[in-house]
Amino acid sequence: MTPKLPIFMDSQSTTPVDPRVLEAMLPYFTEKFGHPASRNHPFGWEAESGLDSAREQVARLIGARDPKEVVFTSGGTESINLALKGAAEMYREKGNHIVTTLIEQRAGLDVCKRLERQGFEVTYVKVGTDGLVDVEAVRSALTPKTILISVMFANNEIGTIQPIAEIGRLAKDRGIVFHTDATQAVGKIPVDVEAMGIDLLSCTSHLIYGPKGIGALYVRRKNPRVRISPMIDGGGHERGMRSGTVPVPLAVGFGRAAELCRELMPEESRRLAALRDRLQDQILSKVDEAYLNGHPEKRLPHNLNISFAYVEGESMLMGLNKEAALSSGSACTSATLEPSYVISALGVDAELAHSSIRFGLHRFTTEEEVDFVGRRTVEVIQRLREMSPLYEMAKEGVNLKSMHWKAE
Template sequence: MIYLDNNATTRIDPRVLETMMPYLTDNFANAASTHAFGLGANDAVKLARQQVSELIGSEMHEVVFTSGATEAINLAIKGVAENYQNKGKHIITVQTEHTAVLDVCRYLENKGFEVTYLPVQPDGLLDLEVLKSALRPDTILVSVMLVNNETGVIQPIKEIAALSHQAGALFMTDGTQAIGKLQVNVDDLGIDLMPLSAHKFYGPKGVGALFIRQRRPWRIKLEALLHGGGHEGGKRSGTLNVAGIAGLGKAAELAQKEMKQDSQRIGNIRDELEKELLKIEGTRINGNAKSRLYNVTNILFEGCDSDALIMGLNDIAISNGSACTSASIEPSHVLIAHGLSETEAFSCLRFSLGRFNSVEEVAGVVGKVKLVVEGLRAMVF
C-alpha cells in the first residue's frame, strides 16, 4: 500500500512512539496525583506543554491539552459565544472551513447567534474586502482556517487577524493542517485562539491542544465544556492522557527541528507527482497553486467518479475530500464553494504526502492512476 492520505492522518513517527511507551507501561501514574510517581507523570506533561508552546511561539500556560482538534474547536467557539455574548452574538467564518467549525456555528445559530459564512474566490482565497464588509460592532469572533484540509490553500491570516482586531473581534484560526508543517508564530500572525491535533504531524490520535491567548492585547476567558476536577486550569477537566500528551510534545519537538528539510523533500515529491498527473488529459488543480501547502494537491479528473477512482486504485491510499465527512454522499462543500459543479466535485482526488513518502513511489502511482482514468472514461464514453 502506498499511503498518500496524510491530511487525513499520519503514520506515528517511531521516535514519538518510543517517547510514549514508558507512560503506557511502567510510568502509568495519574499526572494529577501528588505522590512521586504522579509527579513524574506531571513532569512529562510539563515538558510536552513547553514543546508545543515553543513550536507555536506561545507561553506554556496558554496551551490547553484536549482530545484533539475537534474538541479544541468546540471549546474555543462555544467558549467565546458563552463568555462574550454581552458584546454581541455575531460570528464570522468561511464556507470552506472544516465541518468541525461549521457544525459548531450551525449549533450556535440554534442558540440565537448569527453567523456569516463568507464565500471564497475561485482559487479558494478569501477576499479581504468581503471580510471588511461583513465585520460589525457586534462581531465577537472571526474564524478562518490557516490551511485548508482538502486543497492546501493558505489564507492570509495575518491580514485577516488585523482586520478582525480593528473591529474589536477575537480571531481564531484552525491550525490543524498547518501546525508541524509550516512555521507558525501566534504573536507574529495575531492569533487569539488556535486548535491543533497531534495525528496530523506524526503524533498519536486522540490528543490535541488549544492555544488560548492569555497576554496582551487581551486575556481571553472561555467557559469550559467539561467540568469535574478543574484540570488544565479549569478549562478542560478529565484525567490527562499522559502518553498521548508526551507523544504530542515529541512530535512538536521533531517538527521544530525537521520542518524545513521535510518541507523541501516532501514538496519536491509533491511537485513531481503533480507534474506527471497533470499530463493526463482533462485534469486541473483545485485551489490557488501558489498560496498552498507543499504536501497536497487536489486534482479534478474530468469524466471520472472519484469513488470509482479510489476503488480502482485499491493499493494506493488517497481520498476525495475530508476523512471527517467520508460517510456523506454530498459533494465536497469546499470544492462547491470554489465554484465547481456537483459533477466536477465528485470527480476530484486529494493526494497528500508526508514524511514517509519517497520519490520512487511517484512513477507507480502515476501509471496506475492513468490506467484507471483511461478505463473509467472508456466506460463512460
C-alpha cells in the same frame, strides 16, 4: 521496482506515528504512570514533568510565549468546539455575531450551526476560485456585534493557506477574538500565534505523526487576555478550561511529535513540495482535462487536489484502492454521493466537484511511491475514460453543456 503496497497517500486524514514519538511515549504507560495532579509523591511529579515538557514543546511549535497558553484536549474537533462555544458563551454579553468561512472543516461548521440555533448570527464568508478568503470580505462582514472571527489556517481538502496574519491584524484592530483551525497547518508550515495575532488556535497530534486522541487549544493570556467558558466541568484541570485527567502518554507523544516537526520542517516541507510537484507534473502532463483545485502556490507542501473531467472520483478510488489509499472529494451521506462542499465553494460545477481526488504525502513517502501512484493514476483515468460515453462525445466535439438529457 514496485514499492510495498498499499501505499498510504491520505495524510490529511491522519498520519502514522513516528517511531521516535512512540519511543518517547512508552515509559509513560508503564513505570511513569502517575497522575500529573498528584502533587504529593514522586509518581505525580514525574508525570507532571512529562506533561510540562510536552506543553513547552507544543508551545514552541506554534510560537506561544507561555506554555500555560496550551490547553490539552482530545483532538482538533474538541479544540474547535471549546474555542467557538467557549468564546461565544463568554462574550455573549458583548454581541452575538460570528464570522467564519464556507470551507471550514465540519467541526467548525457544525458548531456554528448549533450556535445559530441558540440565537447567534453567523456570516459564512465565501472564498475565491483558488480557495482564498479575501480579507476585505471578512472586514465587510464585521458588525458592531461581532465577537469572534474563525478562519481555518489551511484547508484539509485543497490545502490552500489563508492570509492569517492579515486577518489577525484586522481582528486586533477591531478588538474581536480570532480563532483559527490550524489542524492541517501546524507542524507542516510555520505557525506563530504572536506574529500572526492569533487568540485561539486548534491543533491535533495525529496529523503531525503523533498519537490519536490528543490535541490542543492555544488560548492567549496577554495582549489581550482571552477567556473562554469551559465545556467540561470537573476537577479544574488545564487551568479550569478542560477538566479530566490528561492522558500523559499521549501528551508526551504529542510533545515529541511537535519537537520533531519543528526540527524537520524546513527540510521536510522542501522535500514534500518537490515530490508533490513531481506527482502533479506526472499526472497533468499525461491527462487532459485535469484541473488543479486550490491555490497553485499558497498551499500546503504535501497536498495535491485534482479534478478529472468525465471520471467519477469514487470509481477512480475503487480502481486504485488495493494499491493506494487516496481520498475523493465526495462524501457518502445516506443514499446520495454528495460532491465536496469545499470544491463546490470554489465555483467548480457539480460534475467536476464529483471527480476530485486528494493526494496527501507525508514524512515517510518515497519517490518510488510517488512514481507508482502517478503512473497508476494515469492508467486508471485512461481506462475509465475509454469506457465513458461522455468523454467520447466530448472528444468528438459535442457540447455536453447544451445537451438536454431525457430520463426514460
